[in-house]
Amino acid sequence: MTSPLSDRPIHRMNGAGNEILVLDLRGASHEVTAAEARAIARASGLRFDQLMTLHEPRAAGANAFMRIYNNDGSRSGACGNGTRCVAFVLGEKGEGDALLLETDAGPIRSWRRGETLFSVDMGAPRLDWRAIPLAGEGADTARVALAPAVIGAPEFFSAVNMGNPHAVFFVEDPAAIALEALGPPIETHPLFPERVNVSFASVLAPGEIALRVWERGTGVTKACGSAACATLVAASRAGLSGREARVRLPGGDLDIDWGADDHVMMTGPVELEFVTRLDPRIFSEQER
Numbered sequence: 001m002t003s004p005l006s007d008r009p010i011h012r013m014n015g016a017g018n019e020i021l022v023l024d025l026r027g028a029s030h031e032v033t034a035a036e037a038r039a040i041a042r043a044s045g046l047r048f049d050q051l052m053t054l055h056e057p058r059a060a061g062a063n064a065f066m067r068i069y070n071n072d073g074s075r076s077g078a079c080g081n082g083t084r085c086v087a088f089v090l091g092e093k094g095e096g097d098a099l100l101l102e103t104d105a106g107p108i109r110s111w112r113r114g115e116t117l118f119s120v121d122m123g124a125p126r127l128d129w130r131a132i133p134l135a136g137e138g139a140d141t142a143r144v145a146l147a148p149a150v151i152g153a154p155e156f157f158s159a160v161n162m163g164n165p166h167a168v169f170f171v172e173d174p175a176a177i178a179l180e181a182l183g184p185p186i187e188t189h190p191l192f193p194e195r196v197n198v199s200f201a202s203v204l205a206p207g208e209i210a211l212r213v214w215e216r217g218t219g220v221t222k223a224c225g226s227a228a229c230a231t232l233v234a235a236s237r238a239g240l241s242g243r244e245a246r247v248r249l250p251g252g253d254l255d256i257d258w259g260a261d262d263h264v265m266m267t268g269p270v271e272l273e274f275v276t277r278l279d280p281r282i283f284s285e286q287e288r
């Protein structure tokens, strides 16, 4: 049977190095399954950190409803870098420079700031332990003990939900952290009933933060926008930085501003790598 995804155009992009695919399914009334997402991730040249699928908007005035898939087929409520890529694609389709996008975690607004520079309002961070969510009842999310301990990991982290869950560890040198070794046991630690995105950060100067991220459902990434937002919030709560910072990731820089209205604004670059069509053969052997 032919997949409704066959021959659909797909944009291969990156947001500050985060590998993103954008698939516009408005008008197709098809929801990508986890198996289909994994089949796309395995297809030659289409490996992604996140797949952003676009669907008919639900509210008047919105441009699209976005679903966000990780490399393992799981779903997320937020993806800052992917949202900027979506804003680029919709801008190219003539939908304007200021967009309203819907997600499972709520509406998100985006603005074009330059040819390939976009801002996204990531909303207010949620800091209550139930909203992260954490299994440790009543925990102070600004300083949570990682218990049971993970060998080689710092003892404490800060927990932030930016539409998705983040654990932020402040370390001396993020570049020295063995992300491949520490990421998996922290992502799946019993403290996190929905797993977690894992950040290792260092405040280099007020207004400058170095960051490396192990993403839930994906692994090591060159950048993660919601993690950059969560890290700025965590640094500010800990008194390590103010409410604005340039976050330096292996793939590029993101400017983060935690505004007086409590919303976190993220600004950064996108790059269109190519547009291709989904080959029907990638779905013929997919797991069921």
Ligand SMILES: N[C@@H](CCC[C@H](N)C(=O)O)C(=O)O
Residues within 6 Å of the ligand: 018, 049, 050, 070, 075, 076, 077, 078, 079, 080, 081, 082, 164, 165, 197, 215, 216, 217, 218, 223, 224, 225, 226, 227
């Ligand atoms: N790269 C994204 C966030 C990705 C989602 C994450 N892996 C999750 O499961 O929550 C970003 O730019 O925010």
